[in-house]
Structures are given as C-alpha cells and as structure tokens.
Amino acid sequence: MSLLIKNTLFNGDILINGNKIVSINQNIRMDNCPFDKPIRIIDAQGKAAIPGLINTHTHAAMTLFRGFGDDMPLMPWLKEKIWPNEAKMTDEDVYWGAKLACLEMIKSGTTTFLDMYHHFDATARAVEEMGIRAVLSGVCFDHFQPELTEKAKASISKLYAAMDKYDERIRFALGPHAIYTVSGELLQWINHFSEENDLLIHLHLAETEQEVANSIDRFGYSPVRYLKELGVLSPRLLIAHGLYVDEEEIQLLADHGVKVAHNPASNMKLASGGEFKFAEMKKAGITVGIGTDGCSSSNNLDLIEAMKLASLLGKAWRKDPVVLTAEEMLTAATKEGAVIAGIDAGRIEVGALADLCLIDLNMPAFTPNFNFVSNLVYAANGSCVDTVICQGNIVMENKKIPGENDIMEKAAEIAYHLMKR
Template structure:
C-alpha cells in the first residue's frame, strides 16, 4: 500500500510526502508519483507520531474512580483490589479504549505495563498501533511468587514470537517495594540474554526513598547499582527523587528515564523533575501519561505542555524545558528509548506520523508552529494518524469507535459492581 500526502507543511514549508509500505519513501515538493491513496495536506502540518513511554493502558477503566487520594491509599484501597477482579475481556476493552484515545490525540506508539498482557496484545493488534508491552511483575519478596513469575515470563517470551511486527515484549517489574532484589537480578540477566527492555517505577515518592534507605541503607538508584542491574535496557518511570550523583550513575549506564507530569502532580508525588540536569548528563528522557487512573487522559500533546510549564515554574526559569525540547522528548527520544526507527520525519523512517489541523484557533496566528502545538493546542488538533504506513484516523474518525466506547464503559461499570 502507498500513500501520497500533498502539500503538507513540514518545518514551515509545503512538501509532498510519499509512503510506501511501512516506511517514508520520499519527501520533496511536487512529487510525481502514483499512490493508492492521496491525502490533501493543505492547511495541515505533519509531525512524527507521539510516543507515550509510560502507560497502564487498560486503566482507562478506572478513569475518575478514586480521585483526589494519595498514591499508596489510592493503590491499596481503590486500584489493587479491583485489579484483582479484572478479566481478559475487561483488559481487552480497556486497552481498546486506550488505543482509541491515543489515536485520537496523536500517539502512534506506547510502552505499557499491566496485567493480562495477552488481552492488551490483542487490543494493539486490532487497533493498528505500535507498542512495547510488559506484564506487571510482583513477587512481594516471596520465593513461591518469584518462581511463578519466572515461569510466566518464560512463557510470555515464547508467545512474543507470534506477535504482530508492531508489538514488542519487555519485562515489567512493578517497583523496588513490590519486587525483591533477587528477582530484579534475575530479570536483568534474563533481559540481557534475550535482548529485552525492563520497565520499572523508581523514586516516585519521598516515602519510597525513605523506605529504601531504611531497608537497604541507600537510595533507590544506589540500591539498583549495588544489585548490578543498571543498564541501557532499563527504563525508569518517574525518577523524581534523584540527586546529582545518582544522575551521573544513570548516565554512566545509559539508563533511560520517563517524566509523567500529570500523574506526579495529581497524586502529589512531586514536581521537581530534573529534566535539565538529566539531559545535560546525557540521559535520554521521554514523556508519559501514566495510567488514566492517575492522569485521567492519555493526551500526549497536553503532557508536553504540562511538563514544560511545571519545569519552568519550580525553577522560576521561563527558558527551561522549551517547546522544542518537549516535542523531541515526545517523539525522537521516545523512539530511542524503545529502539525504534521512528520519531522523526525522514526518508526511510517508519511511517508513524500525524497531520495537525492548522485551520483552528490554537494555530491562528501561526508564528511558531511548535509553540502553538505545545502551549496552545491539545490532542484534538490531530486530524489524521498513520501508523506503520496505514491510516488509522482521517478527518478525526476512527473505524469502530462507537462500539469501543460502549463496550469499555459497560465493562468498567460491571467491574466496579463486582
């Protein structure tokens, strides 16, 4: 299949963009090619598909449930008891809803950690998006749970060979307070042997840091260093409470970090994410929404604005966390974290991209497109979304969206009743 986008704005100039198969074939003015599908790109700008590097997709089912609570009571009283009742069908429709929401707001790829991963695999397959998926791993420091988790991981790795090419498999240990050091070492070795990413919550709250110091005599990053599990495969979600020396440790081992401003603010986990210091140290920093239970939506356009404004205000520095840096973190950096040939509009890159509607108030006047995208717009500015060379949304319509909304709502209501 081939797609030709005519006269779309790229970096302030009109170009034609030709997609053949799953990749961008050519970018130039007035291309003389024949394509299966032609899209009128006038009054639109093209951007790389946004990459959400920390999600719990099926938590769309908990949107608005248990709001305005601290993190641990929220998890222990509202989330974990209900997650224990989740079925395959619940997770499938919750993840389908997440995929729909991400398509509608410009995300082409996401990095997920959740239970019933097989249901999320099917949801991604059916939606057409790209994802790297991990099943949430707990052992709660119990040997029998650790051995059971190992068997499940080995089974999932074998199954991953049958996934669609758009779907990758990763390991998802929940956190250092729910996963033992022995399990983290095993996961590190397993990931190294099988070329897998590891997706881990770390240093999200002050309580987590204090508990780690009390239990292990050191802070979370130093604890991972002592375990010998820092590596380029490790992707840390949150990373709010790290000092200068820990930032150097993360940089030395090429560990990646994901900033989740909406969730951090709503749960009051913290606000002084050290984006500038991490980037200066050479750390790749991505952006994420977290799950809808704590961030309420999956709008990565909104995340870029929140990350920038939050970074400016706590530093009292209007030059910190610029709009261009935020767009890079939401695209190219996300692709680098997930080891994908996407996140950039270049010939040969994967055809994961969005068309932004410029004929709207947030882009009028359009002195600075990236500024308008990050500071003025939200996900509703996305008119068309293409992933892996296939059109998933055009004129803001997604095939089957009414059924997804109805099924997801019904499964959410039934879950809470149970």
C-alpha cells in the first residue's frame, strides 16, 4: 500500500510505501513514483507534518479512573482509591479502558505509548484494534513475599513466550512496579531476563521524597544507589519520574545508559515535586522522554499539553526562561521517545517508520505562525491534530476515528459498573 501526502508546510510532499517513508520532496509526481500508483492521496494544504508523538509512561486503562480519587497524596491515593478498585478489574474492564486510552492518544497525536498495567492481553487487543504502537510491560509486584516472587517470574515468562500471537506493533517490556513493591531478588531476576532477551525494564523510581527516605531506611541507599548495588542499572532500564536524584545519581544513570520518563502533569497534580532535573540529565547525556502517566493522576493523555507543562515547569523552578525550549520538548516527545521505545520513528525522514501526524494550522493557536514549533508546544493542545498515520495506515482523518462515539459510551458504562462493584 502507498500513501502520498501533498503540500505539507515545511516538508512538501511525503510518499509512504508500506510502513516506511520513502520520499520527501516539494513536488512528487505520480509518473515518477517508483511504486504502484498510491491508492490514497491526502491534500495537506494548510497543515504541517510532525512525527507521531511517543508517550513514554502510561497506565492506559486508568482512563476508567479519570476524575476518581482526585486531590489526594500519592500513597493514600494508591492504597485507598486505586489498588482496591484495580483488584476488581476484569479483562473486559481493561480492554475498554485501554481502547478509550488509544482513542484519546490518537486524537492528540500519539502513535506509540509505553504502558504498565495488569491484564496484558486485554490492553494488547485494544492496541491491535486501534492501529497504533505500544511497548506493553508485564507488570509485577511481589511485596517481598517469596511465593509471590516465584509467581511473578512464572507470569512474566509465560507472557513473553506468547508474544508471537500479537501484531508487530506491540512489543514486550518488563514492568516491576517500584522498589517498594518489588523485592531486590525479583529485580535482579528481571534484569537477568531483560539481558537474555534484550527487553526494556519499565520501573517507577524516586517519585517522592518519602520513597527516598524509606529506601534509605530499608535498604541503606537512596533509590538509584540501591539499584546500583543490585546491579540492575543498564541501558535497558527506563525509570518513570526520577524526581529525587542528586548530581552523583544523575551521573550514575548516565554512565549506565539508563533512560528517564518525565511526567510533569502527574508530578504536579500529586504534588510529588516540581524540580525534575531535565536540563541536568540532558547535559549528562541521559535520554529523557515525556509521559502523561495515567488518567487518574494526570487526567488526560494529551502529550502536546505535557510538552508545554514540562517546559514551563522547568523554567519556573529554575527561574530561567532560556532552558527547556519548545524544540527540546518536541525532540523529547518524538526522537528521544523513539530511542526509549526502541523503534525507528520520531522523525520525518526517508527510511523512518511512517508514523506521523498532520497538524491543522487553521486555528487561533497557529495565528500568526511566526514559529510553528513554539505555537505547537506553548499555544496548542491535542485538538490541533487533524490526521494520524501509524505503520503507514491512516488511523484518524479529519479529526474522526471510526467508532469513536461507541468507544466512549461503552468505556463510560464499564467505568460506572466497575465503581458499583
């Protein structure tokens, strides 16, 4: 299948064949096309093309908890509102919650997300049907109980062995929840499994001051130093949040090639902290992506909004308007996210995966359009996304996704029934 996108601002025409971008030119002529006549032509006059956005930390099915348990500290929120209700969730609940999440992400320009949640198969089915990419974590807890440690090992091994049944857009990762819910023994086993199979490890770390204090009390080390002692710092590790790290720990992360997902909305809403050391990490050579976290702690999955929050928050606490530019934020949400996800995307270049979005410029946020990237990051939000293409396939066109109203209605119904249970 071929797709020709005509007349985009900046890029001109973009030719896609199969799942790759094969040509970018100001005027790609049909008679010079090296492939069969494109079966689809999109006139993108008045639109700009950007790479598909990559959300590096989500809990997709938590769309069902949007607006539930708001305005609470992290640990009471988890223990009183989230964990008890998550324990009641079925495959059908997670499937519809994840399907709603995919719908929301597509409508705001995300083509790949890195998820950590229960009921792996239910989320995978939703992703397959919605047509985008995901790196789905086999989530595990053992709460320092040996019988649960062995159960977690068996569950992860079983999930990974069954990955061949899913579409190539779905990749497997390991998802130990956090150092306060997963034992050192299980973390070391996960690291070994990751090394053997070249898999990403997706872990919450250093999210709150209390977590750091508890880590020092329990293990004798701050979270990053604890992982170093366990021997699990590696280029295969992605830590979500990473708010409370000092200069030495940043260097440890850099030296071991660890990646970081910054979640500004969640960090602010849960008051976990506002001084994420984005600039310091980048200076040290750490790959930093942007995430939204789940909808119960950030309330939406709009990565364009998250880019703005990441930039403004970083400027504010440093009292420095020069740091964390709009360009840096877009790079973090595209190229850096692609590095973290392990995919050849995040850029509009010949040879890259055909994951991209068309942005509607006929909006107040882009008027005047002195600086497109600045307008995108500081003025716009996800509603500016007109068309989304993933794997060379159109998953949204003219801001419409097939069946979107049915998905929203069913997900709402499922959420209300869950809370009644």
